[in-house]
Every structure is written in structure tokens, then in C-alpha cells.
Amino acid sequence: MEQDVAALRRLIETARRIVVFTGAGISTESGIPDFRSPGGIWTRHNPILFDAFLANEEARRETWRRRFAMDQVLRAARPNRGHVAVAALVACGKASAVVTQNIDGLHQTSGVPDRQVIEVHGNTTYATCLECGERHEIEMLAAAFARDGTAPRCNACDGLVKTATVSFGQAMPAAAMARAEAEMAAADLCLAVGSSLVVYPAAGLPVAAKRRGALLVILNREETPLDDLADLVLRREIGATLGAAVGVQ
Numbered sequence: 001m002e003q004d005v006a007a008l009r010r011l012i013e014t015a016r017r018i019v020v021f022t023g024a025g026i027s028t029e030s031g032i033p034d035f036r037s038p039g040g041i042w043t044r045h046n047p048i049l050f051d052a053f054l055a056n057e058e059a060r061r062e063t064w065r066r067r068f069a070m071d072q073v074l075r076a077a078r079p080n081r082g083h084v085a086v087a088a089l090v091a092c093g094k095a096s097a098v099v100t101q102n103i104d105g106l107h108q109t110s111g112v113p114d115r116q117v118i119e120v121h122g123n124t125t126y127a128t129c130l131e132c133g134e135r136h137e138i139e140m141l142a143a144a145f146a147r148d149g150t151a152p153r154c155n156a157c158d159g160l161v162k163t164a165t166v167s168f169g170q171a172m173p174a175a176a177m178a179r180a181e182a183e184m185a186a187a188d189l190c191l192a193v194g195s196s197l198v199v200y201p202a203a204g205l206p207v208a209a210k211r212r213g214a215l216l217v218i219l220n221r222e223e224t225p226l227d228d229l230a231d232l233v234l235r236r237e238i239g240a241t242l243g244a245a246v247g248v249q
């Protein structure tokens with residue numbers, strides 16, 4: 001085993017309470033594009049701000065067109081070895097929670113219980129009514145959109161329906177951020193995995209863990225602005241590295 005992977009393995013073995021923080025890099029290995037990366041859907045198209053979604057039917061239609069356009073990719077994506085390793089850390093009680101910037105639901109699919117996944121940017125695998133909070137399934141919304149081409153509205157209250165994600169210009173979910181901060185404060189090891197650590201306020205969470213006394217490991221294919229702060233930096237493929245360190249295939 002390479003020296004840095006062995007070092008990661010030792011840190012995991014000696015940790016008492018790990019918090020895992022994940023970003024797009026763990027899911028690109030499952031075929032999900034990094035939406036914010038150069039060439040990603042949010043750089044090829046201007047992002048649609050939350051206020052525009054609220055104000056304008058055409059902005060809502062365009063938002064939904066983009067969401068339906070990536071539906072096949074999202075449905076086909078399966079957890080990879082990185083997700084499996086994270087799930088194993090949770091299952092054995094080493095990791096108390098997974099705080100994720102990802103909106104794909106793959107941590108849950110890989111077996112991490114819902115209550116231990118904290119989604120700071122929400123989840124795009126389902127939608128909710130912005131008025132009454134009712135859950136709506138994407139498949140039904142897609143079928144209706146294909147029929148009439150209008151942005152979905154809630155059948156219970158006629159409110160606007162949006163994927164359960166945090167849009168550009170939309171407030172961070174307060175409850176999720178508070179839980180994430182509490183997990184960072186309680187951990188003695190923070191594993192930041194596959195995040196470029198540039199999107200704030202989410203990227204502030206590993207910093208908070210470090211300031212509260214946790215060791216910080218950054219595993220990412222590219223360098224990050226927080227590398228100097230970390231106790232260990234691994235610029236490697238995620239699934240193979242985490243799989244080897246945790247001991248899962």
C-alpha cells in the first residue's frame with residue numbers, strides 16, 4: 001500500500017468519531033457529471049437563480065427541461081467503491097454522519113441510513129412543493145411535462161413544485177447546516193472526499209471541524225484551497241483510495 005493511503009488507514013483506525021464530507025468527485029466516478037466544473041451543465045448554461053424560478057414561468061420551464069434532460073444519467077448511476085467505503089464506515093459505527101454537497105442520493109442508495117446523511121445542497125431525486133412541502137415524484141412530473149409543457153404545480157395547493165435542491169440564490173437549509181456544524185464540532189476526524197472545497201458556505205464545514213480540534217484529511221483528484229490546512233492530503237482517485245484505506249472492494 002502506498003504511504004499516504006497507509007497513513008489514511010491509520011488515521012481511520014485511531015479515530016473515535018469520523019465525519020465524512022463529500023462533494024462531486026465521489027459521484028463523478030459513478031458517471032454523474034460535476035455540474036459546476038468547466039463544461040458542466042451550470043457553466044454551459046447560465047444558472048437560473050431562485051428568484052427567477054419564483055417569478056417567471058419560462059425560467060421554471062427551463063429549470064425543469066434541464067432536470068429532465070439529466071434524468072437518465074441520474075437513474076442509471078450506481079454507488080461506486082467510494083460510496084461503499086463511506087457506508088462501511090457508517091455501518092461499523094466509526095462515522096457518525098455523511099455531510100454531502102451532492103444532490104444525487106447515492107449515499108442513501110449505498111446503504112447509509114437517511115438520518116445519517118445531511119444534504120446541505122438538497123436532493124434532486126425528488127421534488128417538493130414550495131408552499132406546502134408535499135413530496136412529488138420526478139417520474140410523474142416528467143410525464144405531465146411531456147403532455148402539457150407547463151412547469152409543475154402542486155395538486156394539493158397549486159404551489160410551485162421544485163426539485164428538493166438548494167438553487168443558486170436560495171437560502172441554505174438551516175436545519176441541515178446546524179446538524180452539519182454539530183457533527184463537525186463533535187468529530188475527531190473529518191474526511192473531506194471529492195470536494196473542490198470552493199463552494200461556500202458548505203466548504204466552511206471542514207474548516208470548522210479543523211478549528212474545533214478534528215484532524216482533517218482531504219482526498220480529491222485536484223488540489224484545493226484548503227490543502228495547507230489539512231493534516232493529510234491525497235490527490236488520488238477516490239473509490240480505489242478509500243476502498244483500500246477502509247478495506248472494502
Ligand SMILES: [Zn+2]
Binds near residue numbers: 129131133155
Ligand atoms: Zn403544495
